Amino acid sequence: MINIAVTGGKGGTGKSLVATSLAILLSKNIDGLVLADTDLEGPNDHVILGIEELENQESITLFLPLIDTTKCTRCGVCVKICDTGALFMAGRAYPIVFPRLCSGCKACYYACPYGAIREAGHVLGYTYVTPVCFGNGCFKLVTGMLLEGEEHTPPGVYRTLQRALELKPELLIVDTGAGTGNAVSMAFRDSDLVIVVTEPTPLGAHDLDSILEVTDAMNKHVWLIINRHGIGDVTILETVLHRHRVEKIFRIPYDKAVAEAYAYSKPLIIHYPKSPASKALIKISDELMGWIKH
Amino acid sequence: MIEISIASGKGGVGKSLLASHLALLLSGKRRLVAVDADAEAPNMNIVLGIKDWDRVIEHHEGRRAFILDNKCTGCGECLNACQFGAIRVVDGRYVVDRWLCEGCYTCSLVCPVKAVRFERDVLAGWIRIKEKTRWGFPLVSAEIVPGRPNSGKLVTEARNTARELFREAGLMILDSAAGIGCQVIASLAGSHAAILVAEPTRASISDLKRIIKLTQHFRIPSMLVINKYDLNTQLYRELKRIAHENKLYYLGEIPYDEEVPRSYVSMKPLIEYNPDSRAAIAIRRIAERLDNILSRFDEWRLEYLPEAYKPFEPIVIRPDKTLG
Numbered sequence: 251m252i253n254i255a256v257t258g259g260k261g262g263t264g265k266s267l268v269a270t271s272l273a274i275l276l277s278k279n280i281d282g283l284v285l286a287d288t289d290l291e292g293p294n295d296h297v298i299l300g301i302e303e304l305e306n307q308e309s310i311t312l313f314l315p316l317i318d319t320t321k322c323t324r325c326g327v328c329v330k331i332c333d334t335g336a337l338f339m340a341g342r343a344y345p346i347v348f349p350r351l352c353s354g355c356k357a358c359y360y361a362c363p364y365g366a367i368r369e370a371g372h373v374l375g376y377t378y379v380t381p382v383c384f385g386n387g388c389f390k391l392v393t394g395m396l397l398e399g400e401e402h403t404p405p406g407v408y409r410t411l412q413r414a415l416e417l418k419p420e421l422l423i424v425d426t427g428a429g430t431g432n433a434v435s436m437a438f439r440d441s442d443l444v445i446v447v448t449e450p451t452p453l454g455a456h457d458l459d460s461i462l463e464v465t466d467a468m469n470k471h472v473w474l475i476i477n478r479h480g481i482g483d484v485t486i487l488e489t490v491l492h493r494h495r496v497e498k499i500f501r502i503p504y505d506k507a508v509a510e511a512y513a514y515s516k517p518l519i520i521h522y523p524k525s526p527a528s529k530a531l532i533k534i535s536d537e538l539m540g541w542i543k544h
Numbered sequence: 545m546i547e548i549s550i551a552s553g554k555g556g557v558g559k560s561l562l563a564s565h566l567a568l569l570l571s572g573k574r575r576l577v578a579v580d581a582d583a584e585a586p587n588m589n590i591v592l593g594i595k596d597w598d599r600v601i602e603h604h605e606g607r608r609a610f611i612l613d614n615k616c617t618g619c620g621e622c623l624n625a626c627q628f629g630a631i632r633v634v635d636g637r638y639v640v641d642r643w644l645c646e647g648c649y650t651c652s653l654v655c656p657v658k659a660v661r662f663e664r665d666v667l668a669g670w671i672r673i674k675e676k677t678r679w680g681f682p683l684v685s686a687e688i689v690p691g692r693p694n695s696g697k698l699v700t701e702a703r704n705t706a707r708e709l710f711r712e713a714g715l716m717i718l719d720s721a722a723g724i725g726c727q728v729i730a731s732l733a734g735s736h737a738a739i740l741v742a743e744p745t746r747a748s749i750s751d752l753k754r755i756i757k758l759t760q761h762f763r764i765p766s767m768l769v770i771n772k773y774d775l776n777t778q779l780y781r782e783l784k785r786i787a788h789e790n791k792l793y794y795l796g797e798i799p800y801d802e803e804v805p806r807s808y809v810s811m812k813p814l815i816e817y818n819p820d821s822r823a824a825i826a827i828r829r830i831a832e833r834l835d836n837i838l839s840r841f842d843e844w845r846l847e848y849l850p851e852a853y854k855p856f857e858p859i860v861i862r863p864d865k866t867l868g
Contacts, residue, residue, distance in 0.1 A: 260585050261555010261722035266747070291723030292553050292754065294747040313627060314860060331649055333606075349858035354627050355648035371861035398757035399856030401726035404646075404693065408629050428555035428722040429584030435643045435691035436628075451808040453560070457585040464691035468643070481802060483809040513776035515746040 252542055253422045255438035258447040259457030261428030264477040265289075265447050267508065268531070269425035270298045271519050275535035277387035280542075282420035285382075285389055286413075288437040289427035290375060290396040290406045300515045304378035304393055310409045312354025312402070314372035317345055321366035328358035328367060334402075353402045373397065374406050377413040384520055390417055403433040411437065421542065430460040439468070443541065446496075447475045450482035455490050462494035473498045475534065480504035498537070502530040545707070546841055547716040549581070549735040549764075553751025555722030557743045558771035561804060562827065563719035564591040565815055566739075569831035571681040574838070576715035579706045580685035581731040583669060583695040588719050589685055592677060593811040597685075599673040601705070603698060604665040607647030609640045615659035622651035622660060646693050669698045671705055682710050696726030703731070715838065724754050732758060736845065738766040739795060739834075744779035749786070756790050761856040765848035766792050767837075769830060773797035793837070793848050796830040798823050 256269040266289070273285040287295040296304055315328065315337065322344055329337045329345055336352035339345045349372045359367045375396040382391050394410030396403060407427075414422055426437040438444050444465050448454040458474075465472045472495060476484060479501040491499075505527035511518040519528045550563040560582070567578040580588040589595075609630075611622070616638050623631040623638065630644035631651060640651070640660075652660035669688035677683055686702035688695045699721075706716060718735065721727040732738060738759050742752040759766045768787040773780050780797075787794050801823035807814040815824050837844045 260587070262557060289723075291725045291728075292555070292747075292751040294554070294750060297746045297750050309859075311861060316862065333646070333648055349860050350856065353646070353648070355646065355650055356625065356627055357649040357653060360625065360650055360653035368863055370863055373859035373861065396725065397859070398724055398754050399729075399761050400858070401696065401729045403723070403725040404644075405628060412629075429582075429695070429727075430690040431584045431688060431695045431727075432643060432646075432691060432693040433725070434584075439641065439643060449805075451805050452590045452811060453587045453808055456587065456590055460585070460690040464643070467691070478805075481805040486809060509745075509775050512745045512747065513779055 251419055251422060253424065253441045254443045254445060255424040255426060255441035256445045256447060257426040257434055257438055257461060258428070259430050259461040260448065260454050263447045263449045263454060264502070266294050266298055266425055267518065268445065268447050268475060269423055270295050270517060271531040272535055272538065273389050273423050274384050274387060274517055274519055275532060276421060276539065277389040279539060280421050283389035283423070284392060284414050284417050284419035285423045285425065286392045286410060287425050288394055288407045288410050289425060290394040290403050290410065291427055293393050293395055295391060295425055296380065296393055297515055299382055299391065299517055301380055301382065301391070304380050306379040307376050308413065309376055310374045310406050311371040312352065312374050312405055313356045313359065314349055314352055314354065314370040315347055315358050316368040316370040317347065318366045318368050319344055321364050323364055325363065327361050327363060331357045331361045350400065354405055374400050374402060377410050379413065379417065384517065404436055407433050407436050430457065430464065435464050442471065443473065444470045445473045445475060447477050448487065449478050450476055450484040450487055452486055455486050458487065459490045462490070466494050472496045473500065475500045475502060477502045478504045500530065500534050502527050545713055545716055546838065547718065547735045549718045549720050549731045549738045550741060551720040551728055551732060551738055551755055552722065552741040553724060553755040554748045557741050557748055558798065559741050560587040560591050560719050561814070562739070562741055562769060563717055564588050564813060565827045566831055566834060567681055567717045568592065568679050568813055568815065569828060570715065570835055571679045573835060574715050575713045576681050576717060577706045577710040577713040578681060578683045579703055579716060579718045580683065581699045581702065581718040581727065582721035583686040583688045583698045583727060584721060586685045586687045589683065591808065592813055594674055594677060594683065597672040598675045601671040603668050603671055603701060605668045605697065606666055606694060607662040607664050608642060608645050608666050609647060609651055609660050609662055611638050611640060612659045612661060613637060615657050617657055619656065621654045621656065625650050625654040643691050668692065668694055671702050696730040699727050699730040724758055728758070732762055732764060735764055738764045739769060740766055740792065741769050741771055742783055743772045744770065744776040744783055749779065749782065752786065760850045763850050765845050765850065767795040768792040769795050770797040772800040774799050791848060791851060795833055796826065798826040
């Protein structure tokens with residue numbers, strides 16, 4: 251299996267556009283392609299692909315402690331070990347559990363000297379597996395979705411990746427969320443190639459610098475895509491690129507067709523295959539095909 | 545102090561642009577403090593063209609596990625117990641992945657030979673303070689060490705720092721992160737109002753609906769700004785309808801304007817780079833409207849408080865029904 255991640259640091263640079271376009275293009279030649287949308291806080295790949303309804307829902311259930319009051323001695327060990335404030339003891343009362351704060355790490359379960367913590371579950375969100383076909387290219391879209399009000403994204407990213415791996419893909423494309431935290435670094439931890447999408451502005455440059463710091467430390471192969479080339483100033487990215495290892499640089503020109511396709515939930519490369527941005531994406535996909543075969 | 549979060553769900557729709565300019569434009573009339581609450585991609589200082597800081601506070605917290613090779617017997621208990629997949633076998637050795645470990649202690653509790661140790665007070669990130677920007681207001685900015693966890697905690701830390709250092713301010717403007725997770729909750733929880741930013745695209749609308757659920761859970765009266773409103777008429781109308789249905793105060797709209805990325809490159813706020821640009825004029829109008837709301841904030845707040853209180857109820861699965 252080959253695992254390729256698409257990330258970017260800054261939000262709105264075009265990660266999902268790149269990930270969905272590559273999935274559509276590469277699925278023409280590769281059977282068993284899986285696209286995993288690990289942006290649990292704002293998954294949009296299905297929106298871009300024009301999918302109305304996600305299929306095959308499964309809950310992402312995290313461990314949740316349940317205090318067995320017949321065994322609990324109210325010693326307070328569980329409360330002390332909890333890092334997220336999900337367990338609370340008022341005086342000498344039995345500990346109270348706040349499910350929303352619990353990350354499901356299970357430390358309390360193992361720490362309790364009396365075996366007074368039982369395993370319950372807490373639904374963090376859902377994963378979906380939806381078959382997608384454009385022409386003769388088909389792939390499966392795995393989507394992770396955080397419930398509104400929940401806040402522990404990283405374990406949800408982990409479960410979404412696991413669901414994608416269960417499908418035994420030949421090629422896995424991982425679309426990450428915005429940001430540079432562990433919900434993102436976790437998503438490309440096991441990738442063979444990380445494609446970083448940025449924009450030629452100081453904002454893009456700053457967040458690019460942060461994300462490349464992580465890919466450098468992980469020793470990843472990195473390809474860079476400068477999206478919306480033509481707005482801003484590309485020289486701004488140069489100082490950042492001097493500091494980090496990037497193997498290839500591609501440019502997607504600024505193209506009104508992108509915004510149009512985006513507004514109407516039409517995949518760009520299907521509806522505007524001749525647009526400048528589509529041509530750039532096709533070139534990237536061709537190079538990627540070569541890299542995969544190699 | 546009135547605290548207002550700028551949030552959007554989707555990234556790259558113009559939160560930092562709006563937050564920076566609201567701070568800049570309102571600072572003439574009000575004492576305020578700006579907080580960059582996007583610790584994974586802090587950009588407010590870039591929009592404002594701030595290049596240096598008065599103070600940088602290192603924030604150390606949390607732990608990271610590591611395994612002593614000479615003690616580890618390779619039993620695999622830790623690998624099975626870790627809920628985050630942070631323990632891996634590399635070249636026959638059990639190792640803790642430094643990017644994935646949140647330091648929860650689970651592996652050390654199951655290890656039968658005490659081979660798991662902890663690095664403590666790991667550097668988590670920085671809180672940077674500019675006491676006085678060119679416009680007079682202070683800026684507090686949070687940034688995590690890239691790739692590491694707990695950005696939400698750092699946001700809470702930055703906000704508390706701002707509250708403490710700049711008590712005399714009557715207004716706090718927080719620029720939230722993309723998404724709806726811990727960073728955004730850290731910024732929204734405790735805010736008196738939220739300004740939601742959206743653009744007329746399906747993806748932005750999908751994410752906006754999610755952030756509206758959050759503001760309703762936290763019962764935060766909210767406003768809507770549509771950025772690049774002229775990209776699509778149909779979706780622009782749909783956004784206005786969503787605002788109406790969800791009782792969002794319609795604060796205004798900003799046209800698509802290529803002067804915006806040009807102003808970023810110039811490292812000057814748009815309003816100074818090109819004060820007559822269409823986007824700058826629109827932002828000034830939005831700032832004036834917000835200023836009016838702030839003058840009668842209590843009244844406004846009551847009017848736009850989410851009607852039906854929709855508290856967040858986590859879904860809990862019990863092993864059996866006999867236990868409380």
